[in-house]
Amino acid sequence: MSDQRIVPIVMPKWGLSMKEGKVTGWLLENGSPINPGDAILEVETDKIAGAVEAHESGVLRRRVGEPDTIYPVKSLLGVIADPSVPEEEIDAFVSSFVTPSADDDEAEQGPKFEFAETASGKLRYAKRGSGGETVILIHGFGGDLDNWLFNIDALGEAATVYALDLPGHGQSAKALDKPGLGALTVAVTNFMKTVGIDSAHLVGHSMGGAIAMHMAASDPDKVDSLTLICSAGLGPEIGTYVDSYVAAQGRKDLKSVLEQLFADKSLVSRQLVDDVLKYKRLDGVEPLLKDLAASLFAGQTQQDQPGARLASGNAPPALVIWGKQDEVIPSAHAQKLPGAKVVVFDDAGHMVFMEKASDVNALIKAHIAGS
Amino acid sequence: MARKISMRQAINEALDQEMARDPSVFVMGEDIVGGAGGMGEIDAWGGVLGVTKGLNAKYPGRLLDTPLSESAYIGAAVGAAACGMRPVAELMFLDFMGVCFDQIFNQAAKFRYMFGGKAETPVVIRAMVGAGFRAAAQHSQMLTPLFVHIPGLKVVCPSNAYDAKGLLIQSIRDNDPVIFCEHKNLYGEETDVPAESYAIPFGEANVVRDGKHATIVTYGMMVHRAMEAAATLAKQGVECEVIDLRTLSPIDWDTVIDSAERTGHVVCVDEAHPRCSIAADVSAMITQECFKALKGPIQMVTAPHTPVPFSPVLEDLYIPSADAIAKAVKKSMAH
Structure with a gap:
């Protein structure tokens, strides 16, 4: 062995x-x-x-x-x-291989997720790795920390990585005062305070990207670098996704909505649809999502574009990643942040960090190391 | 957060969370507290199968142990609902509803209609259903069809812990009388259930398995038998779609018809007796709505037209088996 x-x-x-x-x-x-x-x-x-x-x-x-x-x-x-390795040695390796139990894994890596009591309510988070740099992964509208399933462990090899459920999402508290970009950004700041992070590399997807930029604009000392993946906050255009996600009531409706997220529609599995439907049915989720949608994306328009506030001067180093087939936010927005490194993948959609996980992971690692 | 809990715990949690949310929710039934005065033990039992255990201590005065008179307390629950409360009455075994037919059929089910929509009756009647518990003919029946027949009643029969919690919460919040049927052999079944409260809307079937060759329509414990049959058939290259109706009234015709149109072969499985059963009802509707899509005769797999036997050997034979379901699928597909 x-x-x-x-x-x-x-x-x-x-x-x-x-x-x-x-x-x-x-x-x-x-x-x-x-x-x-x-x-x-x-x-x-x-x-x-x-x-x-x-x-x-x-x-x-x-x-x-x-x-x-x-x-x-x-x-x-x-x-x-x-x-050069002889066949017999391969045979021996295969026959003597012992699959480690999944329990050992948890003992090595610590709990799968934890909860932080923050000033913005109870927030669920996962932590991986122990590197010197700190990374925070911020999911998008209607998402949760499990969106980063292909990323969190890989990034944990190079840094201390946190992924959190935003208020109203995943298993975090389903309540938020004055729902909007400001309150969500304060929630991430409160999370950092609670777990003891002074500053971090922020990796934001979609609405999470807008949160990251809002924090970088209003509280630049907290942000070491930005990675913006199919990010909101770079222009006014946005598709029908948010409204139809909020409106979808059954599995069939929801499936076609979730298909907007991927270039490869077959990635939307029955389990994914079930999980999202179960989340949407939790008490408090639908009203909060409605309020967030009304504040951030009313009239199918991005109401706040923190990207514009970053252009002037002391913005942190930024990496912008997009899937060209993004049906939620147009990939043209990738070019809207001056000075950023931009990578657009042709055959990926809004969930480019899932569809092109290893490429995206490598880009983020290099970005963190270089900034 | 989601964790694995049993259907018994899921029902307890639904009652707990709705009682915490809404002070008009209260629970009444036989021995649900523990038998008041019985050796001075309070909250010892939590009902015959322990479903309401722990609630009495948490909500003193809101769990009412009733006399052994279903006629009286089901009537009281219906009256309380008509006066603005949200009672959850536990009938213990649905078989006992014979002595409170009038309260349910002629009163609760009729108030909204006969008072011109001005009255609401948000009562939930929880009761155990189904065979396989060695409880003999008077405590083992699947009487869901009787209630489905009555306009004004809603009828629910969950197959797992997740659905049980969300459907019971919906039942309590619903403004009409709901008959909530709990299969006694499913209380121990565990699934992932969120700790938070959530409601599953009525009239939405759950497609528990996708398939293109045949459709199995069922509910309650038979969902598990149908899934067993589907797993066996899959090994032989036959892919069955399994539909868990979840609520029998209202019923999700769209999902049923859509699946029947796609597969062309339908098996309706029901633990009730065959005549005027849910299986017969679903078969008739499919025949009417999509006759031309059918490639073979609709098959019904039900219990026989006999009382539930007390002999364990006969009782096991009485309950529709996975094998019988698989055979029915093949029979339809032979056409």
């Missing part, structure tokens, strides 16, 4: 609740050369589908995972090794 030349490919753990995944197909043949970042096989969970990517280089020596079969997290799916 300690042989450095043999590297296992295992069932990844995408997100806090994933316990198992289904192998849907292999993208490479036995004997294919592999480089870090190469997509090796496809895996589907009850929430989402994605590709398992290589972290090492070598040759794909053995495909262990069978298509259409479900494996627990960390199970052996394949073997990467140098061509």
